[in-house]
Amino acid sequence: MPELPEVRTVAKSLKNKILNKTLTDIIIRYDKIIEKDSLNINLIIGQKIKDIFTYGKYIIFSIGDLYLISHLRMEGKYFIKEINEEFNKHEHIIFTLDNEISLRYHDTRKFGRIVLVKDYLNYKAIKKLGLEPFNKNINSKYILDKIKNKNITIKEILLDQSIITGLGNIYANEVLFASKINPYKLGKEITKIDAKNIIDNSISILNKAIIEGGTTIKSYTSSLGVIGNFQNFLNVHKREGEKCNICSTPIKKERIAGRSTYYCPNCQK
DNA sequence: AACGAAACCTGCGCGC
């Protein structure tokens, strides 16, 4: 569940359930989830979870004087279980809280990463992030300055977290549809009006998705806070061959930079 | 520097 609305939904749910609890044990069952440059994870044992917040697609736990940064990538999920419940094969990191709750990081494809740092704002992956669409400092000039020389498509640009952070494949497809921009349009061809539409539509689409609890495409399992409903509001994503909601032209699906890109060839010229 | 492709992983659905 990895785009901004899903990440925020998970973080909010975690905050409701584990804020102010103390880490009493950590079991690492698959150590590649922990970044190589992480501080020793055991440093947070005995420390209290003081806050949980997000930046882009990262979940950040403030624990004692340190920060645990978690990125779910494609399939990372958190579950809260009974302390003595058997481990599922995809539960890679187990955090015991107050000796009575088992918080489990579950990741089928093992793409997710966790890192413990002293200063999260200074961590390399966080430092290079661009602004979230909700940031009051974002505007069309900010976007245009970053992309005016780029020969890559706007679809790739929206997926580049160093420009705008928070959009992933689903919402990038939806934002381009709402903005009536062809996904193949190059960065250097993007107009000021395009840029403004991208910002405005990112805000409205992400806000709507947050209200709906995110998008749940694979509903084979429920994880913490993640039975989203936004899949019912998608205009193009996963709708290949179906009629455009505006003009009834069949929605196209093509690959751009290795990612499935859905668009209306008539609305998005 | 810029770009595309591969790498990292597992599971599911489809066609044969």
Place this chain on the structure above:
DNA sequence: TGCGCGCAGGTTTCGT
């Protein structure tokens, strides 16, 4: 039923 292939909400790293 079984097998091979393509695909999945992301990011980093490797080649040219």
